[in-house]
Amino acid sequence: MRFIKFFFIVLGFSFLQSCSNPSLYQSKHYVFGTIVDISIYGEDEKKAEKVTKAVLEEFTRLHNSLHAxxxxxxxxxxxxxxxxxxxxxxxxxxxxxxxxxxxxxxxxxxxxxxxxxxxxxxxxxxxxxxxxxxxxxxxxxxxxxxxxxxxxxxxxxxxxxxTNPHVKIDLGGYAKGYALDQASKIIHEHHIKNALINIGGNIMAIGQHGNKPWRVGIQDPRGAQAIAKVDLLDGWAIGTSGDYQRYFINDGKRYCHLIHPFTGYPVQGVYSATVLIEPSQNAGTLSDVLSKPLFISKKEDRKDIAKKLRIYHYLIIEDKHISMTKAMADKIQFLNPNTQKNNQIEITL
Structure with a gap:
């Protein structure tokens, strides 16, 4: 049986009620085999439509170039x-x-x-x-x-x-983030000051939503709602790897699409790994890529991997255990008080 879930929820009443907010233009599409959501704030509809069209044309081009x-x-x-x-x-x-x-x-x-x-x-x-x-x-x-x-x-x-005929390149853990970076360039070229681009849960913020930062929710990997929220500041990007996005069940065991290259098997025991990336020219790409080694690595190796890759903000959810850096803990807010009661919370430097 096939399962695919999309794992970020954009929060904030005014944003969710965007149809009643004339300053917010929002458009949903299906590219890269996932849902793409483009939100533009504070621009007239014609300009927003024009920019959205340019971004979607770029996404389609990348889809046709990089499909695995x-x-x-x-x-x-x-x-x-x-x-x-x-x-x-x-x-x-x-x-x-x-x-x-x-x-x-x-x-x-x-x-x-x-x-x-x-x-x-x-x-x-x-x-x-x-x-x-x-x-x-x-x-x-x-x-x-x-x-x-x-x-x-x-x-x-x-x-x-x-030198190896068995190299078969799959950029599924790279392309969406790269597309975020390309979209950001297009949006800036059109002098759009405030936008949010969401490609199946890899999200980048440009400017803000009115007088507040863009706010996104991190999906509960074993629930239908967000487990936490975070304000995404200008130029920041966020991405998650999770065992609930693409997976199948066999004999009661979950097999996800995140495969350990050394064992050849889907990773077991980790539910999700989220990274928050500071502004840079390739923040989108890094938000897509860097959650993978954290998800795949052994628990005892995570700190070293994060240090080597300069990942300062991460959140990893396992069964009744949540680990995150102090920098990430300062950024997020859990939405349900029972989350901290029902899970062992580990905060690392």
């Missing part, structure tokens, strides 16, 4: 790699994305690994509809032993080659 299993530049690259052939005439954008993703893979001790598309495909997550399956231990062991990594790519000019 539907025909795209990325699938063409993967096909060339699988045939031990060089991929020629790669766009400068694709090359820069791969180089940046490779740097992030190295920095994360390879816990973020966009080269494990074969594993992701084996688990059935390279399709829009996925069903429960019985994992084959030997098959998974063999897939892991192939050791795909972006380090095995060699780039010369516009040509990309791989």
């Amino acid at each position: 299993w539907e025909k795209s530049d990325l699938t063409d690259l993967n096909e060339s790699i699988s045939k031990n052939k060089p991929y020629k005439n790669a766009s400068s954008e694709l090359i820069e994305i791969i180089k940046n993703a490779r740097e992030l893979e190295r920095a994360s001790n390879h816990l973020f690994n966009p080269a494990i598309g074969e594993l992701i495909n084996y688990w059935g997550f390279h399709q829009n509809e996925f069903n429960s399956m019985h994992p084959n231990q030997l098959k998974i062991k063999n897939l892991v032993a192939r050791g795909p990594s972006l380090d095995q790519l060699h780039i010369s000019g516009s040509t990309i080659k791989s």
Whole structure:
């Protein structure tokens, strides 16, 4: 049985009641296999529509370029790699994305690994509809032993080659964040001062909502409501990796789309990992990528991973246990007082 959930809720009565607020333009669409919500505050409707159209055209372009299993530049690259052939005439954008993703893979001790598309495909997550399956231990062991990594790519000019034909690039943990950064550029180019972009839960704030910051809620991974709220300031981005977004149940066990590249199995025991990223040129990308190594890493390694990746604000939810940095604790507010009563709260420096 297929499950997909979208995991951020925008809070604030005036925002939720946007239809009664003439200063707020809000538009919902479906791109990247997820819900995209663009909110623009304080602009006339025609200008807001024009900017939204430009952003959506960019999202569609990226979708068509970076899709992991539907025909795209990325699938063409993967096909060339699988045939031990060089991929020629790669766009400068694709090359820069791969180089940046490779740097992030190295920095994360390879816990973020966009080269494990074969594993992701084996688990059935390279399709829009996925069903429960019985994992084959030997098959998974063999897939892991192939050791795909972006380090095995060699780039010369516009040509990309791989020393490992089993590298299959999947940018599902990168592309939405990259799209946020591109959307932010477009919005600023059109001199829009206040907007909120939400791509399936990866969110970036520009300016604010009236005289208040944009406010978003962090989803309770085992409930239908938000577990906490946070004010998202100008230029900040937030992203979550969770076991409740794309998963299936087999013999009562949950298998999510977040796969450990060293074991080959979906991560168990962690419900969600949320990161809050300070303003930068690639804040959106980092909000998408950096939650993955925190979600995947062993509990005892999280502090070191966070320090290495310069993640200062994170929140990790497990069964009856919530851990977060002090910086994150200062930013969020739990919505239900029972949350702190029913969970062990661990705050780290």
